[in-house]
Amino acid sequence: MKSNHAYKYILVAILIVMLPMVLSAPKAMDAKHMQRHENDTKIVVLNYHKIDEMNIALSVYPKDFDEQMAYLKEEGYSTISPKEMIDNLENGVPLPEKPVIITFDDGYLDNYTNAYPILKKYGFTATIFVITDFIGTDPRFMNWDQVRELSKEGFTIGSHTMQHKSLTDLKEKDIRAELIGSNKALESQLGKKAEFFAYPTGTYNLRIAQIVKECGYKAAFTIKYGNVDQASNIYALERVPIFHTEQTFNNFCQRLQYTPLLERLGWIKI
Numbered sequence: 001m002k003s004n005h006a007y008k009y010i011l012v013a014i015l016i017v018m019l020p021m022v023l024s025a026p027k028a029m030d031a032k033h034m035q036r037h038e039n040d041t042k043i044v045v046l047n048y049h050k051i052d053e054m055n056i057a058l059s060v061y062p063k064d065f066d067e068q069m070a071y072l073k074e075e076g077y078s079t080i081s082p083k084e085m086i087d088n089l090e091n092g093v094p095l096p097e098k099p100v101i102i103t104f105d106d107g108y109l110d111n112y113t114n115a116y117p118i119l120k121k122y123g124f125t126a127t128i129f130v131i132t133d134f135i136g137t138d139p140r141f142m143n144w145d146q147v148r149e150l151s152k153e154g155f156t157i158g159s160h161t162m163q164h165k166s167l168t169d170l171k172e173k174d175i176r177a178e179l180i181g182s183n184k185a186l187e188s189q190l191g192k193k194a195e196f197f198a199y200p201t202g203t204y205n206l207r208i209a210q211i212v213k214e215c216g217y218k219a220a221f222t223i224k225y226g227n228v229d230q231a232s233n234i235y236a237l238e239r240v241p242i243f244h245t246e247q248t249f250n251n252f253c254q255r256l257q258y259t260p261l262l263e264r265l266g267w268i269k270i
């Protein structure tokens with residue numbers, strides 16, 4: 001009988017010791033789960049095309065671009081790469097307090113001659129989506145030496161296809177050829193695969209987004225207006241386009257701050 005009692009005491013003692021562990025286990029899981037949902041970082045992805053003196057919407061004057069970069073610096077923004085953005089969204093890797101990704105579409109020569117020195121002045125890097133068939137063949141665009149230099153300086157070079165055709169106009173085999181062919185060219189010229197993609201003319205659908213994923217890209221950017229956050233589709237990421245307007249700087253500041261109404265109301269992103 002005595003030994004029976006002893007077993008009971010031991011059993012109770014074990015239960016008392018284990019109780020906090022049993023109770024805390026689900027809490028720890030909850031905390032981890034909550035953390036992912038509480039990651040409310042908003043990442044601003046700016047979208048530029050040309051930085052030159054042309055008086056068209058797609059060209060931002062170099063002096064205006066300089067003013068915008070100075071403003072970002074003063075306001076405490078830090079440029080991050082798309083890879084850092086994905087690491088944050090998928091694995092919760094922390095980001096600086098005000099993260100911004102500066103993207104350029106098409107890979108115009110002025111990205112190298114005009115934008116690059118200004119970015120360098122403020123210690124910023126950028127992401128450039130290039131059209132691989134235009135590189136080294138059309139003087140309006142950067143050549144491979146320039147693209148390679150930017151890549152070595154920490155810029156992310158992404159694919160913007162081989163020929164800049166709207167993917168919604170193409171057959172599936174041609175979409176795949178554009179996605180794979182541009183990446184092969186980038187890999188052979190830069191020594192590494194392109195991990196990120198931007199849809200030419202911004203046109204896409206969910207089937208095309210799936211093909212982009214199947215072709216090995218880690219994320220894709222649209223021209224859908226908004227900020228990137230936990231609710232974003234990784235293969236249809238939002239951006240904030242910056243244009244030349246009558247009030248370029250004011251519009252830049254507004255676009256940097258503006259949260260679309262539908263997003264505030266809980267609009268589900270696709």
Ligand SMILES: [Zn+2]
Nearest residue numbers: 105106200201
């Ligand atoms: Zn483009």
